Amino acid sequence: MLTFPRRLSVRQLVLRELAAIGAVFSLWQGPILANEICVIDDIGAEVCMEQPASRIAALSPGATELVWAAGAGEKVIAVVSYSDYPEQAKDVPSVGSHTRMDLERLIELEPDLVIGWVTGNPPEQLEALSDLGLPVFSIEPRTFEAVSNTIERLATLAGTEEKGFAEADRFRQGIAALERQYQDxxxxxxxxxxxxxxxxxxxxxxxxxxxxxxxxxxxxxxxxxxxxxxxxxxxxxxxxxxxxxxxxxxxxxxxxxxxxxxxxxxxxxxxxxxxxxxxxxxxxxxxxxxxxxxxxxxxxxxxxxxx
Structure with missing residues (x-):
């Protein structure tokens, strides 16, 4: 949970109210919508959205690249430092580094999906975003297949399956060709x-x-x-x-x-x-x-x- 000083600014009051609203909704066990989009992230959590993400925050340079690879680069509204690829990423507002994010600035940008880095982002900051009701999709690909699979899951969340799945398959086939070439x-x-x-x-x-x-x-x-x-x-x-x-x-x-x-x-x-x-x-x-x-x-x- 976020801890605020005794004297709260208007911005901090908003954050506190959002956290309270998020807590209420987390206790409500409503029906699962028929068109709900759900994927499992790399910590085993199910991330569900009622509609494709349209405002994505990517909290590592790798996450930024992967979102672009999934065909959803135009939906990225927040990145962190060193997010320098593709070139368009340099024009997206930065909310700090992957180890120290400005949560207030991030929330002001109103993301509807946050892409976190399992071992790179501070867990307490990702938890704070989750407590505010934001879907947090945590990633950390550790195999070649996981890279392709991550692109596909991001494309599913963003509704850009055609581009994302094609790029995932291009990478998959390229790695397979190298495996054949160097197997002996x-x-x-x-x-x-x-x-x-x-x-x-x-x-x-x-x-x-x-x-x-x-x-x-x-x-x-x-x-x-x-x-x-x-x-x-x-x-x-x-x-x-x-x-x-x-x-x-x-x-x-x-x-x-x-x-x-x-x-x-x-x-x-x-x-x-x-x-x-x-x-x-x-x-x-x-x-x-x-x-x-x-x-x-x-x-x-x-x-x-x-x-």
């Missing part, structure tokens, strides 16, 4: 650097880990327990990967790779297998992962050719 590829040991300070990577359960496997790579840290584990430079040196790939802090910034040039004993360095991958192509669970996966596979092909 010679293994390449890989270290993927997802962050610099602290040094972080991904395990095999992470979607990026699945990109590595898709391309015939073997993630040298794939068996670690955490999805995004912290590691040391010494651990990377000890693992001796044949290829190192990194995203960096920007679409054209490869400076994270320069630290590894100081370690000529690593096979990846000795063979010049230090590769930059634009981070938004593999670090957001969106259809652009197909482009990122193709690029990733090409880099590992280059490493194979240097043997």
């Amino acid at each position: 590829a010679e293994p390449v040991s890989v270290f993927y650097q997802v962050w610099d300070e602290p040094l972080m990577t991904v395990n095999d359960e992470h979607l990026i880990g699945k990109v590595i496997n898709l391309c015939g790579g073997v993630n040298v840290f794939g068996n670690l327990d955490r999805l995004v584990p912290r590691i040391s430079a010494e651990a990377v040196i000890g693992a001796n990967p044949e290829a190192i790939l990194a995203g960096g802090m920007g679409e054209e910034n490869r400076h994270w790779l320069t630290r590894w040039e100081a370690f000529p004993g690593i096979d990846a360095t000795a063979r010049d297998n230090l590769y930059f991958i634009p981070p938004s192509l593999v670090q957001r669970p969106t259809p652009r992962m197909l482009e990122g996966s193709q690029l990733f596979c090409e880099r590992l092909d280059d490493a194979r050719a240097k043997r």
Whole structure:
């Protein structure tokens, strides 16, 4: 629940009244409408709407891309920082960052559907929006199929099934083609650097880990327990990967790779297998992962050719 200071502004009084109304409606067990639209989100909650969403708030850059992929970009009325794709998303009002949203500003924009990020948005803020009666659809695709399925569910909620299902199938078929192409590829040991300070990577359960496997790579840290584990430079040196790939802090910034040039004993360095991958192509669970996966596979092909 939202907690307000003793002296309430007009805006805060409105929020309190909305919360009270939302609580009343949550207790009412009315009949399910015949034309109600219902889907299950990634935390297992059923999200139902009486009619297709027309005012969507996307609370992560990935969610923004996915809504556009579902054919509902014109319905997005609120985003968060770094929502920079597609280009039109830059013109949509921002309500803060994915970790700290301005709830009052968001509510002023009157969304009728909120797309939340399971492990990225603060749970208390998503709960506050739910308490106000707003449908919150929480997502976190962790497989290629989940990316397609998320697009389809978003298209169902927005009433844009024709465009959304076509895009989901395009992604599905593209990934399947890569799987066929690299199913017998010679293994390449890989270290993927997802962050610099602290040094972080991904395990095999992470979607990026699945990109590595898709391309015939073997993630040298794939068996670690955490999805995004912290590691040391010494651990990377000890693992001796044949290829190192990194995203960096920007679409054209490869400076994270320069630290590894100081370690000529690593096979990846000795063979010049230090590769930059634009981070938004593999670090957001969106259809652009197909482009990122193709690029990733090409880099590992280059490493194979240097043997």
